[in-house]
Amino acid sequence: MEKILDKKQVDAWVAALTDWEVHAPVLEDGIWAYQPVSGAVRLNHPNTKQSPKGFAFPQREIFFSFEQIKGEPPKLTQIMPQAARHAVFGVRPCDGRGVPRMDKVFTDHVDDPYYNARRKNVAYVGLACNKPPSPNCFCLSVGGSPVSTDGLDVQLTDMGDRYFVKAVTETGKTMMAAASSLFAEPSAADKKQLKQIHADAVAHPQRKINDPDGAPAKLEASFDSPLWEEMARACIGCGICTFLCPTCHCFDINDEVQNKAPLKGQRVRTWDNCQFPDFTMHSSGHNPRENTAARLRQRVNHKFQYFHKNFGMHQCTGCGRCVSECPVGIDIVTVVNKVTENVG
Numbered sequence: 001m002e003k004i005l006d007k008k009q010v011d012a013w014v015a016a017l018t019d020w021e022v023h024a025p026v027l028e029d030g031i032w033a034y035q036p037v038s039g040a041v042r043l044n045h046p047n048t049k050q051s052p053k054g055f056a057f058p059q060r061e062i063f064f065s066f067e068q069i070k071g072e073p074p075k076l077t078q079i080m081p082q083a084a085r086h087a088v089f090g091v092r093p094c095d096g097r098g099v100p101r102m103d104k105v106f107t108d109h110v111d112d113p114y115y116n117a118r119r120k121n122v123a124y125v126g127l128a129c130n131k132p133p134s135p136n137c138f139c140l141s142v143g144g145s146p147v148s149t150d151g152l153d154v155q156l157t158d159m160g161d162r163y164f165v166k167a168v169t170e171t172g173k174t175m176m177a178a179a180s181s182l183f184a185e186p187s188a189a190d191k192k193q194l195k196q197i198h199a200d201a202v203a204h205p206q207r208k209i210n211d212p213d214g215a216p217a218k219l220e221a222s223f224d225s226p227l228w229e230e231m232a233r234a235c236i237g238c239g240i241c242t243f244l245c246p247t248c249h250c251f252d253i254n255d256e257v258q259n260k261a262p263l264k265g266q267r268v269r270t271w272d273n274c275q276f277p278d279f280t281m282h283s284s285g286h287n288p289r290e291n292t293a294a295r296l297r298q299r300v301n302h303k304f305q306y307f308h309k310n311f312g313m314h315q316c317t318g319c320g321r322c323v324s325e326c327p328v329g330i331d332i333v334t335v336v337n338k339v340t341e342n343v344g
Contacts, residue, residue: 001167001176003183004190005156010163011039016179020087020123023055034088043090043156046133047319051095051246052088053102056119059243060270063114063253068263079266081117087175089125091152094139094319096126098246099151104311105249114269123171126152130197131204136320138333141209144318146201157194164194207323207333211340212304212314218340219305227342229293231335234328237292239273241322241330242299247315250274274298300335 005013014022014037025045026035032048034055067075106115129137129146139146149155153172157164164186167173176183186194209215242248252272257265272279275296280289289295307315316332323331 001173002186002191003165003176004159004186005163005165005183007161007163009179009182010041010043013179013182014039014041014089016182017087017175018178020085020175022087022089024089034090037089041089043127043158045090047092047095047321048090049321049325050244051098051319051321052091052124053095053098053246053249055086055088055122056099057102057106057115057249058118060268061114063267063269065266066255066264070262081114083117083121085121085123087123087125089127091124091126092129092133092319093126093146093148093150093152094137094144094317095246096124096151097139097144097148097317098319099124101247101307101311101313101315101317102249109310123153123175124151125154125172125175126156128155128157128198128201130158130201132206134320134324136207136323136331136333137318138207138209138320139318140202140206141212141333142314142316142318143212146204147198157197159190159193159197164190206318207320209333210337215314215336215340216305216308218343219301219336221343222339223297223301225339225342227339228297229291231330231338232292232296235275235292235296235330236328237275237277237295238327239275240325240327241332242273242275243271244321244325246317246319246321247303248273250279274302296330296335300332300339303332304336 022037023034024037024041024043025032025048026037032045033050034048034052062079064076064078103119106112107119126149132146149166149168153169154175155166155168165176165183167176250272251269253267253269255265255267257263281287289298303316304314323333
């Protein structure tokens with residue numbers, strides 16, 4: 001389904017989505033972040049600082065509560081996600097491509113009931129990139145595109161005072177049907193303009209990974225390279241690179257005790273981070289990734305070797321957040337290029 005929507009009608013479309021809680025990028029204190037909106041949706045953002053993966057995989061979620069009263073059996077109460085439906089507007093193509101990669105882990109590889117309960121209630125309304133929203137974008141190098149529809153339910157393309165709107169999934173069609181009177185049929189001229197906008201977007205210069213197809217084998221061959229230590233020297237282990245990533249999915253599970261008599265608390269899953277020193281710490285005290293070089297190597301190899309081996313695709317989607325937000329300037333594009341160019 002392909003339609004034309006006047007930009008002045010976006011708020012009316014949002015208002016018609018009465019079965020959804022709508023979120024869109026909002027600028028607050030200099031940071032673009034997804035916020036609930038009821039109107040005044042303006043999709044003129046570069047990209048949000050944090051990816052939208054938290055809608056299906058929140059940073060903190062409770063699995064169950066527990067209570068132990070002396071002389072009684074333990075009481076466990078499972079806490080499943082509420083069935084709220086979230087429509088996320090303004091998702092850039094790199095973040096859209098993160099969705100099927102998260103699905104690979106939590107739906108295809110294992111059946112995670114918490115992830116899937118949320119995932120089925122999230123719809124992604126994407127915004128194609130007419131030009132790279134960041135100087136550190138490199139989606140083309142990892143098989144993506146600034147006009148990709150992967151992981152999206154609806155794709156919007158900015159055409160000046162209008163959007164070209166394409167339903168990608170059945171969910172997307174339903175969302176557009178909720179305000180069908182607002183949409184117009186595209187003309188032949190509209191389709192020609194769309195084709196040119198998309199062609200120009202793909203042709204726009206980006207950062208570049210020099211040999212993405214050869215990266216998995218070359219990274220494997222470079223496991224013991226001294227370059228890892230050189231390039232990790234500045235790392236402070238803050239974890240920004242993975243917490244902002246649209247595809248990082250490592251987590252920890254802990255019991256949070258609220259009181260001890262009677263014993264009462266919750267089992268909670270939280271995001272974890274392979275750049276933290278205690279991420280692989282054994283109970284014996286041994287740490288197989290005892291320094292920042294080993295941890296940087298793990299992150300890069302997971303993105304470009306291990307995930308590729310398991311699922312046939314790079315995990316990285318080229319959003320460039322880890323480059324833009326790293327406080328010490330570690331650049332994954334530079335790291336991959338340097339390591340793979342110095343094999344042997």
